[in-house]
Amino acid sequence: MPGKIRFAPSPTGYLHEGHLLSALYVWAAAKKWDLKIHLRIEDHDRSRARPAYIEGIREDLAWLGFHYDSESIQSARNDIYEAALKKLEAKSLIYPCYCSRKQLLAENPQSETGEIVYQGKCFYKTRDKRRETREDLNSAPHNLRFIVPDKFIDWHDMRLGDFHENPKHQCGDFTIRDRDNQWTYQFAVCVDDIDEGITHIVRGEDIRNSTARQIALMEALGHTDRPLYLHHPLIVDSNNKKLSKRELAHSLRQDREAGVTPEKLFGRVCYKAHLTENDAPITLMDAISTIIRIL
Ligand code: GLU
Numbered sequence: 542m543p544g545k546i547r548f549a550p551s552p553t554g555y556l557h558e559g560h561l562l563s564a565l566y567v568w569a570a571a572k573k574w575d576l577k578i579h580l581r582i583e584d585h586d587r588s589r590a591r592p593a594y595i596e597g598i599r600e601d602l603a604w605l606g607f608h609y610d611s612e613s614i615q616s617a618r619n620d621i622y623e624a625a626l627k628k629l630e631a632k633s634l635i636y637p638c639y640c641s642r643k644q645l646l647a648e649n650p651q652s653e654t655g656e657i658v659y660q661g662k663c664f665y666k667t668r669d670k671r672r673e674t675r676e677d678l679n680s681a682p683h684n685l686r687f688i689v690p691d692k693f694i695d696w697h698d699m700r701l702g703d704f705h706e707n708p709k710h711q712c713g714d715f716t717i718r719d720r721d722n723q724w725t726y727q728f729a730v731c732v733d734d735i736d737e738g739i740t741h742i743v744r745g746e747d748i749r750n751s752t753a754r755q756i757a758l759m760e761a762l763g764h765t766d767r768p769l770y771l772h773h774p775l776i777v778d779s780n781n782k783k784l785s786k787r788e789l790a791h792s793l794r795q796d797r798e799a800g801v802t803p804e805k806l807f808g809r810v811c812y813k814a815h816l817t818e819n820d821a822p823i824t825l826m827d828a829i830s831t832i833i834r835i836l
């Protein structure tokens with residue numbers, strides 16, 4: 542069976558240079574390891590996803606020359622998420638959390654990365670009632686949280702090496718469905734990676750921190766074939782700072798409408814990612830080959 546990798550943009554805006562770099566890494570990994578490529582449109586956040594951005598992703602990828610083998614969109618997969626939730630509920634690994642954002646901030650410590658580390662207040666509150674029916678649980682607005690095991694997870698990143706992390710310390714029990722009944726990124730991504738048979742996960746370093754909790758959740762869902770992970774560096778500005786919101790808001794589409802060619806964009810993005818010596822236009826194949834050499 543050939544492996545499978547995914548490119549998983551969120552349609553909350555048009556694709557920008559950060560996405561382009563991610564796509565180059567994904568297509569390079571696919572070529573290097575002979576993987577099928579799956580496009581997953583991560584529109585779990587219904588308040589921010591827009592049909593124009595969804596169509597924009599497909600159009601921009603086609604214009605740039607990125608071809609893929611299959612596609613899915615999260616908003617069409619509610620039944621699959623429901624089934625996964627039932628599986629976790631059957632193992633008593635889910636509880637409702639009624640804390641407001643304000644309470645969460647006031648009552649819980651934050652990790653060194655500034656994340657709230659949920660201490661389990663509502664777990665203790667509802668512990669004896671965990672066998673309640675879903676109807677009872679649905680009475681007041683609440684998040685559903687997943688009980689993360691309190692254990693260190695050892696995992697390997699093909700670029701960054703070994704990690705030894707305990708999600709209980711990184712974030713505590715985390716939300717899988719929010720009070721607006723939206724599946725969270727963490728939950729949807731795990732269910733999809735399992736269900737879609739993803740064997741390789743190549744994505745930006747900004748999400749590296751989510752890996753241990755995703756492994757914990759996939760294991761709780763009974764998935765033992767861990768994907769291989771590679772987190773790539775992000776594009777930085779000339780001061781080595783993350784790109785600002787404004788720079789990231791500048792879309793590939795704007796460049797395209799201004800007459801910029803894909804080759805010029807590949808050259809620019811590879812240069813900004815310190816993959817090449819100058820920003821001269823290069824072909825997609827050249828950009829991919831450049832990345833293959835460092836994978
Ligand atoms: N949807 C995420 C993003 O646009 C990617 C998630 C992932 O690759 O796990 O940044």
Ligand code: ZN
Nearest residue numbers: 638639640663
């Ligand atoms: Zn709570």
